[in-house]
Every structure is written in structure tokens, then in C-alpha cells.
Amino acid sequence: MVPPLVLDIDGTLTDADGHLDPRAFDVLPSWDAPVVLATGKAFPYPVSLCHYLGLPETVVAENGGVVLVEGDVTFAGDREDAQAAADEFVARGGDLGWGPADTVNRWRETEIAISLDADEALLREVSAEFDLEVVDTGFAYHVKSPGVEKAVGLEHVCDRLDYDPADFVAIGDSENDASTFGVAGQSYAVANADDVAKAAADEVLEDSYMDGTLSVLQSLQES
Template sequence: MPGDVGPLAVDIDGTLTDQNRALDARTLDVLRAWPAPVVVATGKAMPYPVALCEFLGIDSAVIAENGGVVVIEQADFLSVHGNPDAAAAVLADYREAGHDSGWGTVDLINRWRETERAVSRDQPLEPLEAIAADHGLVVVDTGFAYHVKSPDVSKGQGLETIATQMTFALGDTVAIGDSRNDVSMFEAVGTSIAVGNAPESVRAAADYVTEATYADGFLEAIEWVGTTD
């Protein structure tokens, strides 16, 4: 891998995983060896990407909850943006209307969320969007869940915050992802790559689209970055 590559911002689900959301072990050495800052950007709650960084043995530079939470271990920085009360109210109204989050009583998907709520994609979307709009929120379909969030929160804004705090140039940064919530990152960086399983709207926003899908696509993206640097 070239030593002068820029920072890397990477999604988790659908990008570092297989189609069943299992982390592909081949991606771990790539992230450990990356010679510039690595930013893990996800729709998951903060403990998940922080744990990934911990087990990788790298400093946590994390965008969680689609930009609602930003963590930079190196800078002793934590930022939380969003409207958690409104998101909780949306889920309560959704349940009152006869629907459910789809995650069971324990609900590990939402248990540690600070700024948004997520609903399983096997639940009806239309009433969720209507209720969210009543509370001034939006619903983002990441391909893995419906996320009820503030409209002014995004992964792209989170990445801008991290770049400012860590003083690196977004124009030198590579972003790799597969979901609609990654498009804002693509718009912020110098090089954007969609893995092959990404929907057409995400593929259209990327500078390069891999032929391979999921983690195979991530590995192809890394190879492509190496050949174009």
C-alpha cells in the first residue's frame, strides 16, 4: 500500500461485512495497516464502531448514528447532535398506531442510541415516515434498518467535524460505503467508492463503483486506491 495515501472513511454494514452482516476478517489487517487516519462511519450506535476500533488496536475516530455522535479518541472529543426526545416520541407513536420496532423486548439495536431510533425493515415504512414528519424528523433507509433522525444530521457533517478536529484535508480523504447514508460522505471527500451491492442512487454519487460486492468490494476498492494514488 502506498505510504502517501490520505485518510480513509469507511462504513461497516454492507462494506466491511458479508450479506449477513458478519465482519470479514480480511478487512481487519487492511484497516490496521492504513498509513493515515481511519474513520469508522456507521448508522450503528456508538459502542459498535468504538469496539471495532478497540479490537483493531487503532484510535477511535468514529461517526455513529448517521452523524448524530462523533468520537475522536486522539482529541478527547465527543459531539452529540440530534433530537433524541423527538425520535423516542416517533417510536412511541408508531407503537401506539399498532406497529413495532421489530427488535424484540431487549432491543439491542436501540438500547445504546443517543440521538435517533431504528426500526426493522420488515415493519411498515409509510406510517413511520408520516409520524416522523409530524415530529420534524426524517427516515433514512440504510438497507439494514429504517433510521428516524434529525434532518440536519449526516455522516458527511460528522466527517467534516473529524477532519477539522484532526486537521486533515477532506480533499485527500477516501470514503467507501454502500448505503444512502454514505452519500453525504461521498459529497464531502476527494475520492468516493461504492461497493457493488450499493443501490443505484449511491453508485451514481460515487467516483468509482466496484464490481465485487460487500467486503470483496471493499478489498477491490483498496486495491483501486493503491493503483490510482
């Protein structure tokens, strides 16, 4: 029997260009245990990916801000506070970096994401004034409420599915995966992971991106 999985998306199921690796379609649809997609992306992204992979819609989105399990959606974090901080950041000369359409935040419900090209020092200063955290996922800075973590979302999923977080194998690449690594039974950081993720993981893989993830999944299938 294979274990349940909690998988990051960007940097973990993608290639170096940020594109979804098609090999995800070879292994995940037939995985004979729950698969949780846990991501910093806005809520619709992992839901859509579950749909196209043919997986049950079990997701932890927006770094734990939104959880969907068995058709039930729960929210954590305060989008209004995050938006207020982002507005103040812009008022002081900052730039969110996404252009007028801002498809990065358009459907985001519990936090605000800002381009890595932004003024990090100013962003952190403003966020602290609003008692908010800034998390660098390697793809964006996320302004969010304290205590909102992927691990908390996974624990909620486990409560609904009657699993223990220690039953799960976690794979990720960023500091927002560290909390998940702390509660999962076994955790892996792909080789392209940041230092925080590598320090939190049980094992750092030799391969990057989907190559690293696939090496774990194939090993689990063979064991």
C-alpha cells in the same frame, strides 16, 4: 503515501450475511493514515470495532449523530424527539421489530432505528409529524433529526485532525453514505450498494461487500 479513509461498516466491511469480514484485520490496522468508521450503528459498535482493529477511536456513529475524535465526543440530533415519534408509531399499531431487549437501540443516543419489516408508510407519516427524517440504510429505518449526516461528522473530524474532507477516500453502500461521497475527494460504492449511493459515488465497484472495499484498498496501496 496512502490517503485517509472514511469507511462504512455494514455492507462495506462485512460479508453478505452481515458478519465482519476478517480481512479487515489484514489491512486496516497497518493503514498509514487516519481511518474514520462512519456508520448508522449505535455509538458503541464502531468504538468497539476500532478497539479490536487496533485503530485510534475516530468514529462517526448514528448517521452523524455522534462523533468521537481525539477523545472528544460531540452529539447532534434529538433522541427524545426520535423516541417520541417511535412511541407514537407503536401507539398507532407499528412495531419496532427488535423484541423486548432491543439491543439495536439500547445504546443509541441521537436517533431510533426500526426494522425494515415495519410499516414504512406509517413510519414516514408519523416521523414527518415530528419534523424528523427517515433514512433507509438497507439494514434499518433510522428516524433522525434533519441535517444530521455522516458528512457533517466527517467535517468535524477533519477540523480536529487538520485535514480537508477532500483528502479522504470514502467507501460505502447506502443512502446514508451519499453525503460523505459528496464531500470526500474520491468515493466508491460497492456493487451491493443501493441506487442512491451508486448515483452519488464517483465509481461503482464490480465487487460487493468487503471484496469491493478490499479492491480499492489494495489499489491505493499499490499506487
